[in-house]
Amino acid sequence: MTDSAAAAPTPSEPPLVATLLHEGVFRIVMQRPKQMNALSSKMMAALSAELTRAADDPEIRVILLGAEGNVFCAGHDLKELTAARAESDRGRATYERIMRQCSDLMQQIVRHPKPVIAVVTGVATAAGCQLVASCDLALATDTATFCTPGVNIGLFCSTPMVALSRNVAPKQAMEMLLTGESIDASTAKEFGLINRIVPRDYLDQVVQKYAEVIASKSSHTLKVGKEAFYRQLEMPLSDAYNHAANVMVENMLARDAEEGISAFLQKRSPEWSDS
Template sequence: MSETVANDQVEKPMLGTLLHGGVYRIVMQRPERMNALSSEMMSALSGELSRAAEDPAVRVILIGSEGKVFCAGHDLKELTAARAESDGGKATYERIMRQCSDLMQQIVRLPKPVIAVVTGVATAAGCQLVASCDLAIATDTATFCTPGVNIGLFCSTPMVALSRNVAPKQAMEMLLTGESIDASTAKEFGLINRIVPADYLDQVVQKYAEVIASKSARTLKIGKEAFYRQLEMPLSDAYDFAAQTMVDNMLARDAEEGISAFLQKRKPEWTDS
């Protein structure tokens, strides 16, 4: 995988990609369209995520963007155009909403950590994208909102990811008012992990991601899957599941190596097995 480069003779690609140090950057490159999640953009993102999931060189995935808007959510022009269809757009709306839901679940189920790198505004399904990622780092000027209520379209699907990241009353505040919150408030709410000055964003994000990338890929896969599965379980079931996960993890080659390395005061040599 290598960086995508545009030229003057062809339209700029929707996504730019770069792999460095086990960290795979996916950058949405439609600033003139506010990096909206059109059907085309979602297909492109899904395809890159699938390729990254299968590439053993990729250990951590970043999703970022170009321009002042991280992601403006669904492409409202695309949705509006569908009203001219014979069914008033119903089939198109069903397809696009299912596509978006599948993309968000793909991120959650991906066997590798996914980090949102937020510069600018993340609104509606763009906020949903941030919430769906495992971690999120934002600049100090980033803002977040679920403003569907302002245009008569409640952010119901963004609500699913949002309500799994922030407390119910805070989620409802965002959903009912449609007002923006700044990066500091988003961190307080639990929507993002860290706030970084824009000038240092790339440097900090790469270092942050490389720390995670240095771990055993098998261990990260086990842990991410277990984290999301146990969230949906009653307490007793969650402990039973987590205990069995620990047993299976202990039998893995990397657990044996990691514990031995710790006891011997040396750096572990992961085999991802």
């Protein structure tokens, strides 16, 4: 096991995020519950740093993204955004930097070579909902709620909309964006925003088992499949099939495909080389 933090803490300030690696499953936990785990510039930098480190670590096969407290993530740090209004350009440069940083973080998750699973134990709102939608999979407690409430404060959730609209049907996405109202975990699952709902008392056990099943697969195969999945989504049908066929050919030539097929035919467990 390893325990680390992405951001250097001050003597009186705990790390922005905590991490734990166990049997290929890498947990990243946001730990600013008093600030509702808001995506301040520093929090986004801390998350990005851990994701970068995880991409290069062969010991890490699956990533779990969670948070301390009753709020998974309240979105952007509105105090940070408001303070920028005092700047000579009324905050334009700061807003451009923060929105670009957030967009880069979400795309980093989508393009990450390892599966990223959101573990939602509370409220996920605005860019926090975007964070959930950007992950490959999402597990939530039965008390978790989700919303994109920017419209309530005169700030339409335009960037959360990008991730949201790639997870749920257009009318359901627009319902969340136009009303700004919260949906419960059951509705979020119905919409397609999350995969499973787990009682809080069993969450850690279920999440760990869920992640271990994925971690047992060939990391090379997971990387190939995840990249192909997101690329084909952006293509017309014919182009998507052409791309997927090319990926299948290259995948068939990989050592792990050869080993996996042989192991299946020989009725034994495969021994992955991750290549």
